[in-house]
Amino acid sequence: MTGDRVFDTPFTRLTGVRHPVMQTGMGWVAGPRLVTAVAEAGGLGVLASATMTLPELAAAVRAVKERTDAPFGVNLRADAGDAADRVDLLVREGVRVASFALAPDRGLIDRLKDAGVVVIPSVGARRHAEKVAAWGADAVLVQGGEGGGHTGQVATTLLLPQIVDAVDVPVVAAGGFFDGRGLAAALAYGAAGVAMGTRFLLTADSSVPDAVKRVYLEASQTVVTRRVDGMPHRVLRSGLVDGLERSGRWSGLVRAVRSAAAFRRISGLTWRRIIADGRAMRRGRELSWAQVLMAANTPMLLRAAMVDGRPDLGVMASGQAVAVIDDLPTCADLIAGIVADAAKAIAAQHAALLR
Ligand SMILES: Cc1cc2nc3c(=O)[nH]c(=O)nc-3n(C[C@H](O)[C@H](O)[C@H](O)COP(=O)(O)O)c2cc1C
Numbered sequence: 020m021t022g023d024r025v026f027d028t029p030f031t032r033l034t035g036v037r038h039p040v041m042q043t044g045m046g047w048v049a050g051p052r053l054v055t056a057v058a059e060a061g062g063l064g065v066l067a068s069a070t071m072t073l074p075e076l077a078a079a080v081r082a083v084k085e086r087t088d089a090p091f092g093v094n095l096r097a098d099a100g101d102a103a104d105r106v107d108l109l110v111r112e113g114v115r116v117a118s119f120a121l122a123p124d125r126g127l128i129d130r131l132k133d134a135g136v137v138v139i140p141s142v143g144a145r146r147h148a149e150k151v152a153a154w155g156a157d158a159v160l161v162q163g164g165e166g167g168g169h170t171g172q173v174a175t176t177l178l179l180p181q182i183v184d185a186v187d188v189p190v191v192a193a194g195g196f197f198d199g200r201g202l203a204a205a206l207a208y209g210a211a212g213v214a215m216g217t218r219f220l221l222t223a224d225s226s227v228p229d230a231v232k233r234v235y236l237e238a239s240q241t242v243v244t245r246r247v248d249g250m251p252h253r254v255l256r257s258g259l260v261d262g263l264e265r266s267g268r269w270s271g272l273v274r275a276v277r278s279a280a281a282f283r284r285i286s287g288l289t290w291r292r293i294i295a296d297g298r299a300m301r302r303g304r305e306l307s308w309a310q311v312l313m314a315a316n317t318p319m320l321l322r323a324a325m326v327d328g329r330p331d332l333g334v335m336a337s338g339q340a341v342a343v344i345d346d347l348p349t350c351a352d353l354i355a356g357i358v359a360d361a362a363k364a365i366a367a368q369h370a371a372l373l374r
Pocket residue numbers: 043044045046048067069094119120121141162165166167168169193194195196214215216217218220335336337338339340
């Protein structure tokens with residue numbers, strides 16, 4: 020393990036990691052290799068489980084535990100048909116943190132908390148933060164609109180202070196962070212740490228194929244599209260995304276059915292399971308079946324780029340930070356640099372204060 024402890028925040032105390040830096044759960048990207056590298060570097064690495072079957076998740080958890088004794092987390096989809104089984108797995112394996120892409124229900128939070136697992140749901144609006152905090156979430160991850168993947172419209176600079184003021188639990192800031200100044204700024208807003216996706220995707224330790232990393236390094240433009248799975252999704256602008264944006268309703272649906280069928284073949288999931296997941300996804304939301312099918316699309320489209328190395332065939336989720344990232348550091352260098360630069364930035368501001 021590397022890097023001296025520089026900050027002691029409610030986030031480091033809650034999760035037991037050395038630095039207030041979290042690597043978020045990114046489908047197909049945040050596997051055992053990246054998570055172990057982050058954990059060993061003193062950050063909180065989080066396995067992405069939405070794109071794993073239950074046995075794959077079990078194997079990934081064991082793989083991380085074999086490689087590091089440091090704490091780590093698992094990102095769960097609260098609306099997955101087998102969410103309760105996944106929660107049981109985390110409890111059995113003694114995983115330190117459960118993060119959630121969408122707010123989990125109270126039952127899941129209770130089950131995890133009873134077992135001592137730290138619960139950190141992602142939120143994109145103040146009322147969601149208030150709701151999950153009232154249900155007992157230990158901290159919230161606030162993602163502003165700059166962030167990659169599913170994202171909202173409100174910028175981190177506006178969302179973060181609102182939520183810091185609204186809840187008593189520690190707040191982790193996400194969306195647009197990539198360096199030490201960002202960590203210093205997040206702490207100044209009252210956050211307890213930062214979480215980053217795009218920055219960790221672009222490290223030497225991430226398993227994303229080199230050809231795809233090169234596309235990200237050269238890219239400067241992201242777009243928010245609903246054409247991937249019906250929800251606003253920030254991705255790299257590409258020919259494929261422009262095509263999806265232009266395609267009509269029916270050709271979009273045909274594309275969705277085709278991709279869902281291909282995903283079923285690769286994932287080994289049954290149609291019954293896909294439809295059960297789709298039903299769960301629709302519950303409480305205004306999603307049509309066409310949108311649910313499009314949602315089944317997403318894992319396939321992300322996989323084509325992130326695993327198969329085909330940026331031409333896949334969708335590449337990305338935050339706006341991609342425009343200012345031009346290197347592939349190791350996670351150890353990245354995290355050590357971020358905390359050292361954040362400390363320097365804070366000291367420089369302090370020195371500039373008129374007394
Ligand atoms: C390639 C990629 C895949 C992602 N997949 C997921 C996911 O499966 N679940 C999730 O909760 N968030 C996912 N996200 C969102 C990130 O976890 C994170 O909240 C976001 O990247 C933070 O913004 P940043 O990219 O500006 O750091 C993904 C983001 C990216 C870039």
